[in-house]
Amino acid sequence: MTVLDIPTQGTLTSRPYQITTVRHQTHDIVTIDVAPQQHPIAFRPGQFDMVYVYGIGEAAISISSDPATPGLLSHTIRAVGWVTRALNDLQPGTTIGIRGPYGRPWPMEEAEGKDLVIIAGGIGLAPVRPAIVEALRYRERYGRIVLLKGARSPRDLVFRDDLDRWHADRGIDVHVTVDSAVRGWSGRVGVVTKLIPRVPFDPENCVVLTCGPEVMMWFSAEALLKRGVPPERIYVTLERNMKCGVGSCGHCQLGPVFLCRDGPVFSWPEVAGLLDVREL
Amino acid sequence: MGAPAAQPTTGPAVLSEDGFARLLERLHNEGYEVLGPTVGDQAIVHGAVTEVDDLPRGWGDEQAPGHYRLVRRDDEAYFGFAVGPSSAKRTLFPARQPLWTAESRDDANFEIIETERPQRRFAFFGLRPCEVAAIAVQDRVLLHGVVPDEVYTANRSDVLLIAVECGAPAATCFCRSMGTGPGMESGADLILTELLDGDHRFLVRAGTRAGEELLEHLEHTEATEEDLAARREVLASAVARLERQLDTTDIHGLLMGNLDHPRWDAIAERCLACANCTLVCPTCFCTTVEDRTDLAGTWASRERRWDSCFSLEFTHTGPASVRNSTRSRYRQWLTHKLATWIDQFDTSGCVGCGRCITWCPVGIDLTEEVDVIRRTSEDKVAPWPMVPSPLQEG
Numbered sequence: 157m158t159v160l161d162i163p164t165q166g167t168l169t170s171r172p173y174q175i176t177t178v179r180h181q182t183h184d185i186v187t188i189d190v191a192p193q194q195h196p197i198a199f200r201p202g203q204f205d206m207v208y209v210y211g212i213g214e215a216a217i218s219i220s221s222d223p224a225t226p227g228l229l230s231h232t233i234r235a236v237g238w239v240t241r242a243l244n245d246l247q248p249g250t251t252i253g254i255r256g257p258y259g260r261p262w263p264m265e266e267a268e269g270k271d272l273v274i275i276a277g278g279i280g281l282a283p284v285r286p287a288i289v290e291a292l293r294y295r296e297r298y299g300r301i302v303l304l305k306g307a308r309s310p311r312d313l314v315f316r317d318d319l320d321r322w323h324a325d326r327g328i329d330v331h332v333t334v335d336s337a338v339r340g341w342s343g344r345v346g347v348v349t350k351l352i353p354r355v356p357f358d359p360e361n362c363v364v365l366t367c368g369p370e371v372m373m374w375f376s377a378e379a380l381l382k383r384g385v386p387p388e389r390i391y392v393t394l395e396r397n398m399k400c401g402v403g404s405c406g407h408c409q410l411g412p413v414f415l416c417r418d419g420p421v422f423s424w425p426e427v428a429g430l431l432d433v434r435e436l
Numbered sequence: 437m438g439a440p441a442a443q444p445t446t447g448p449a450v451l452s453e454d455g456f457a458r459l460l461e462r463l464h465n466e467g468y469e470v471l472g473p474t475v476g477d478q479a480i481v482h483g484a485v486t487e488v489d490d491l492p493r494g495w496g497d498e499q500a501p502g503h504y505r506l507v508r509r510d511d512e513a514y515f516g517f518a519v520g521p522s523s524a525k526r527t528l529f530p531a532r533q534p535l536w537t538a539e540s541r542d543d544a545n546f547e548i549i550e551t552e553r554p555q556r557r558f559a560f561f562g563l564r565p566c567e568v569a570a571i572a573v574q575d576r577v578l579l580h581g582v583v584p585d586e587v588y589t590a591n592r593s594d595v596l597l598i599a600v601e602c603g604a605p606a607a608t609c610f611c612r613s614m615g616t617g618p619g620m621e622s623g624a625d626l627i628l629t630e631l632l633d634g635d636h637r638f639l640v641r642a643g644t645r646a647g648e649e650l651l652e653h654l655e656h657t658e659a660t661e662e663d664l665a666a667r668r669e670v671l672a673s674a675v676a677r678l679e680r681q682l683d684t685t686d687i688h689g690l691l692m693g694n695l696d697h698p699r700w701d702a703i704a705e706r707c708l709a710c711a712n713c714t715l716v717c718p719t720c721f722c723t724t725v726e727d728r729t730d731l732a733g734t735w736a737s738r739e740r741r742w743d744s745c746f747s748l749e750f751t752h753t754g755p756a757s758v759r760n761s762t763r764s765r766y767r768q769w770l771t772h773k774l775a776t777w778i779d780q781f782d783t784s785g786c787v788g789c790g791r792c793i794t795w796c797p798v799g800i801d802l803t804e805e806v807d808v809i810r811r812t813s814e815d816k817v818a819p820w821p822m823v824p825s826p827l828q829e830g
Binding site: 167168169170171174211212247249251253396400402403404406409411413414417433434436 | 538544546548550692722725738743750751753758761763764771776
């Protein structure tokens with residue numbers, strides 16, 4: 157008889173949470189709040205949860221709320237697949253399942269004493285929002301805080317209230333741009349990466365968090381490197397199909413790493429060579 | 437395996453055929469579900485073994501790339517064959533695993549019902565050394581990962597391993613290249629060697645204190661110098677028959693430095709992306725989850741099942757799949773098995789059992805593919821400092 161002494165953990169079992177608020181951000185993006193009084197989920201900026209819709213399935217969704225208030229947990233979801241479409245249709249009062257948090261967070265400690273540059277494309281603002289909120293709470297820990305926010309069009313802009321509020325906040329320098337404008341848009345037009353050479357921050361003493369489509373992060377990194385930002389100070393967060401969140405289902409592999417377990421946040425030198433290989 | 441304090445102290449022993457039958461009896465009496473080789477579906481598969489007559493006595497196999505046949509042997513060997521398509525994975529990490537269910541009394545709310553996992557005692561009887569090695573690999577992945585897997589842990593917690601050294605490797609085997617066979621010194625509770633010279637008998641060595649206790653309850657004799665010589669003869673003839681090899685010299689650098697090698701395209705022209713290799717592989721662990729409800733929606737279940745990196749859906753994210761081509765999917769499988777597995781789990785994912793070669797419907801042979809890449813690689817070894825840090829944080 158060989159009895160192994162290993163603790164069993166019900167890690168793949170969700171906990172039910174009731175939706176308190178549903179906020180429609182755009183035509184296909186929604187923010188769902190739950191108020192986990194009994195089982196608050198303490199998380200760090202950049203971490204994600206596995207969110208379950210009854211009878212339909214789970215999806216990996218990054219947490220978009222303030223890490224200082226684990227009693228209010230938000231997930232911002234774009235309708236792209238079965239589960240995320242179902243999440244976009246849910247009403248307040250509905251129960252969803254949540255397990256987490258998972259993954260390596262943004263390097264908030266490393267950014268202390270330096271300029272904090274955040275580059276977000278589309279719904280990519282959601283995973284960096286907790287980082288922005290936290291940095292503004294502890295404003296004195298950072299140098300300049302710069303947000304470069306891109307969207308396909310004005311109607312695809314998420315967290316408009318936040319963007320307005322941050323615009324008015326002298327603690328953060330916000331630049332918003334859209335790929336293509338519509339009538340009535342008086343802001344910037346052009347891809348977000350074009351802003352990188354121009355906005356004021358110290359390339360030699362900064363930490364950059366980027367989140368968006370891989371191609372956007374790739375061109376952002378190129379522009380940042382050109383400006384003199386050391387590669388190891390550039391961070392990206394990656395997305396792949398995920399079924400478990402704990403590095404055991406195999407789906408989110410990118411070469412040697414499991415995105416869920418070793419990421420989703422990576423420094424540029426860790427993944428640049430991997431992202432450069434087609435279909436890896 | 438067992439704690440260091442529980443190392444066995446007895447030397448090699450010999451069991452007669454009768455003693456061998458008693459060993460099986462004893463396992464049943466101790467409440468084990470005994471699983472071992474049986475003849476089923478015209479192959480040798482893991483099945484319930486209640487008595488020695490359930491074993492494939494007198495059967496052998498004939499294996500080649502894309503080829504498997506049972507053949508009659510001209511002796512009465514109990515273990516005269518190499519590994520078949522099934523492995524301990526089917527028991528310890530089954531193809532379908534219920535995760536949890538939920539019940540809903542109205543449209544908006546549900547309750548989660550956790551799945552109970554009854555404590556079971558498994559004895560694996562007649563595992564080849566490569567199969568014991570495969571269990572050790574799965575232990576690394578599913579027991580000693582960041583989070584122990586709940587299903588594997590429940591099944592693995594009370595398991596006895598009775599190994600039989602391999603005297604009958606197939607033409608597709610390459611265990612020696614992977615350091616997993618045909619003989620073994622440790623890793624199982626009991627290690628048997630079937631001796632067919634003279635009296636049909638088994639040389640037995642205890643690998644753990646648990647194995648030793650089993651042996652103490654069985655009538656046995658001390659092994660003689662002739663018995664030990666007979667074992668050496670069995671292993672030597674097995675080694676002589678192992679024709680396939682995989683040169684693992686810096687295999688990580690070789691494969692990861694050749695992700696754009698034209699050979700991947702050539703393989704993709706033959707590969708059907710059928711996933712057979714991942715299903716028969718004793719270490720492949722990828723899974724997906726299936727959600728189901730009853731018609732009224734009052735009940736929902738989540739069931740995990742084996743998945744394969746050969747399927748197009750495997751990497752489906754948002755609008756598209758990451759690995760669309762068969763080329764990229766075969767490359768993922770092979771580089772993971774032989775290279776990045778080492779980054780992730782500090783061991784190769786391959787034990788050299790040859791199942792993926794035998795059960796590939798078009799006979800793709802990974803040893804041949806690696807060899808071609810090695811012979812035609814321009815810079816044989818590529819630098820691989822790409823991702824050192826996150827894995828070391830552990």
